Amino acid sequence: MTNERRVLVHADSDALAASMTARFLTKSVDLLDENDRINVVLEGGRVALKVLAAINASPARDSVDWERVHFWWGDERWLPAGDPERNDRKAREALLDHIEIPGENIHSCPASDGGLDLDAAAAAYAAELAEHADGEGNLPRFDITFLGVGPDGHTASLFPDRKEVLERDATVVAVRNSPKPPAERISLTRPAINSSHRIWVSLSGADKASVLGLALAGAAYTEVPIAGMKGRKRTVFFVDADAASEVPENLIARSY
Ligand SMILES: O=C(O)[C@H](O)[C@@H](O)[C@H](O)[C@H](O)COP(=O)(O)O
Numbered sequence: 001m002t003n004e005r006r007v008l009v010h011a012d013s014d015a016l017a018a019s020m021t022a023r024f025l026t027k028s029v030d031l032l033d034e035n036d037r038i039n040v041v042l043e044g045g046r047v048a049l050k051v052l053a054a055i056n057a058s059p060a061r062d063s064v065d066w067e068r069v070h071f072w073w074g075d076e077r078w079l080p081a082g083d084p085e086r087n088d089r090k091a092r093e094a095l096l097d098h099i100e101i102p103g104e105n106i107h108s109c110p111a112s113d114g115g116l117d118l119d120a121a122a123a124a125y126a127a128e129l130a131e132h133a134d135g136e137g138n139l140p141r142f143d144i145t146f147l148g149v150g151p152d153g154h155t156a157s158l159f160p161d162r163k164e165v166l167e168r169d170a171t172v173v174a175v176r177n178s179p180k181p182p183a184e185r186i187s188l189t190r191p192a193i194n195s196s197h198r199i200w201v202s203l204s205g206a207d208k209a210s211v212l213g214l215a216l217a218g219a220a221y222t223e224v225p226i227a228g229m230k231g232r233k234r235t236v237f238f239v240d241a242d243a244a245s246e247v248p249e250n251l252i253a254r255s256y
Contacts, residue, residue: 044087045148047202076109153224157187213246
């Protein structure tokens with residue numbers, strides 16, 4: 001497999017979500033044939049949540065052996081457990097509460113009412129990741145990592161021109177004064193995200209067009225964080241036609 005970036009353009013956000021759903025179902029079944037378990041990293045973007053809901057609605061949902069799938073989060077909002085704005089709560093509602101998956105496979109970031117402060121919570125999440133390390137460094141093997149992108153180029157909770165995006169050593173950072181509410185968050189760092197075998201980035205809508213153009217043109221990741229994310233095996237940008245309007249034609253594979 002080559003370590004390449006691909007851009008797959010779909011007619012609209014429904015087609016985009018359907019394509020990611022089909023790919024997730026086939027890829028996870030294939031990976032589970034070859035591995036005892038797989039690790040999937042989720043986030044809070046709207047497309048990824050649509051994908052989780054579509055996996056839940058798919059007749060192929062139960063072809064995945066969910067007992068051997070572990071879920072992690074690329075970022076989480078620092079809110080009380082069960083808050084409707086938490087990324088884990090949204091993922092539970094869309095999919096995780098509906099499948100046969102052991103509770104210990106769902107590795108939520110700590111919640112703000114759990115008795116830890118934000119820094120201790122980030123450290124606790126890093127420790128849980130390290131506990132599941134597969135021998136290489138202090139992270140599990142992330143098989144599939146979903147990333148959304150903000151119109152400013154942020155991904156997970158790594159925002160432009162901030163110190164968190166420069167972090168090289170830690171796997172997890174505490175984020176304060178986030179420009180996107182809520183102000184406090186927990187995020188995987190760039191090296192942690194880039195340890196993923198496959199990164200699946202989703203972008204939908206005209207407000208994401210300029211940032212996608214910048215990322216593919218090689219913008220600095222300090223200014224456009226998504227530009228610095230690259231999976232070890234493959235990085236696929238699943239985009240809709242509106243988001244693709246500023247991407248050079250030679251970089252595009254159209255699915256319609
Ligand atoms: O907690 C969050 O806010 C998300 O994890 C965030 O990083 C998100 O993925 C992007 O902001 C894109 O979100 P949309 O795809 O909904 O625009």
